[in-house]
Amino acid sequence: MIGSLKLKGNSDAALAIVLLVAAVLFCVLVPLLWPLDPLRGDISATFKPPMTVVGDTLHPLGTDQLGRDLLARLGLGTLVSFGIVLVAALISVVLGTALGMIAGYYGGWVDALIMRLVDIQLAVPFILLILLLVSVLGPSMTNLVIVLGLTGWAIFARVARGRTLEVRELEYIDASRAMGLSDMAIIFRHVLPNIIGPQTVLLTLDLPRLIILEASVGFLGLGVQPPMPTLGNLIGEGRSVILIANWLVLYPGLMIGALVIGCNLLGDWLVRRAESKVS
């Protein structure tokens, strides 16, 4: 029983790592090594289905309405989307962890204020808030990263606060205080190491939300502007020609699915591992 459970957990982790490593290799190696230009196409080779050879060039995933190679565009698009999501996630986790630790450590009105900000943040659907901010600031990659990062902090703050409340009660925190350590020193040296683990797990589980959110904004045309490809842009552009070229929508969606399943399996496995360690 225990043996099979362990095996099941490990096969999940193995699948997750295979998916994520494959996706990362794909989005690094294709832009680097694949010779075709993702931004410029061959007007005489539009809407070629996957595995078409035009002249002496092979298009493994076909071409789009401008004759651009989908493999090249998918490679660059995955890289751009994944890059945006990772930087945004980093902003969220740093901001959320800092505010959560401050709320949990100081308590009182600071805590109440930060937690109400969390409630307010979570009350507005992310996509609506992001569309509002992007439409005010103008669509660009920098604005998208900042807005995605600044709107994702709430979950991290809530969890960091909960952990900080537990850690705060431990005896060695009292001891550090008695030794005259400043609040900031205690938070960074003694509280932070205790919550980095749970925050990393949460980050893994939050990445799928960000991947889909970034793709949705791109799909609606309010993300990174064309001709630059992102996973959402590719699907959004392919949507209008879905009648004649469904591969333009199919492959970017499969890539999103692979990334999301990879992150979800990895996150679940990390949660299970953390739980079994505790028990």
Add this chain to the structure above:
Amino acid sequence: MKGLRFLLSRAIQGLIVMFGVSLLVFFALFLTGDPAVLMMAPDSTAQEIAEFREAMGFNDPIIVQYGRFLAGALHGDLGNSLRYSRPAMDLLTERLGATALLALSALLWSSLLGFLLGAIAAVRRNSPIDFAIRVISLLGQAVPVFWLALMLIILFSLNLRWLPSSGYGSFEHLIMPSLALGAYYLSAITRLVRSSLIETLGENYIRTARAKGLTEWRIVVRHALRNAMIPVVTLQGMYLASLMGGALVTEIIFAWPGIGRLAVEAIQNRDFPVVQAVVLFAALVFVVANFLVDVAYTWLNPRIRL
């Protein structure tokens, strides 16, 4: 008594949240400095912008403007749509029915099926059925709603020609949007019900029931499901925001005449009073729904009710 006090404090928190959202929605327009420039067409002359600024009251002190905005909002007046020259609130209420139909139908089928699949997976855990259900729920959460929607269109509209690819007005029009929107939710509910039921099935009172010789299904239905509902109900409120976000994209794809499409069109047309109205409304729905969740939670959990 304890339950009432809990609900009262939650209600006050809800009011604070709505106040905060109103600040957010109001000040978002001032992020670039001049809301008049933001709202006017890019080729407007300086004269036109100045006249518009005066007409909209953007020259008043900002606190006066916010006061006016808040007072209006409390009376259901969120200003006029710049594009349609009609109250933003009217545009919103006209579209309300379509979105409610879409969201509630998605919620209904996915909750019912999610409970069923979750319960089967919990009772038959570690069996091939459990594995199959797990794969389904992983896939359901993995793909964005707009991609799933496009795949459904390719399959059911283009290839099989069973369903209309977009539009509104009949049951056939509702099927694909509702399927696409509910898929993510189905996965979430299934996973939640499964894990929550497995936990409950390990409790002592369930062992007692089992010792009495009740069948596993009877135990689940009569004893475990009620307790297993608590975390499921608590998380429903959280999922509502993502459901509304999903509805927005779904409506775009299927040309569904709801609030989501209104919002995206308003954003593309720089019709900010309408955008503000939609954001405020979405937050209100979220806050009210979460309050109802708290009421349900108090009802399901006698420890709080007393």
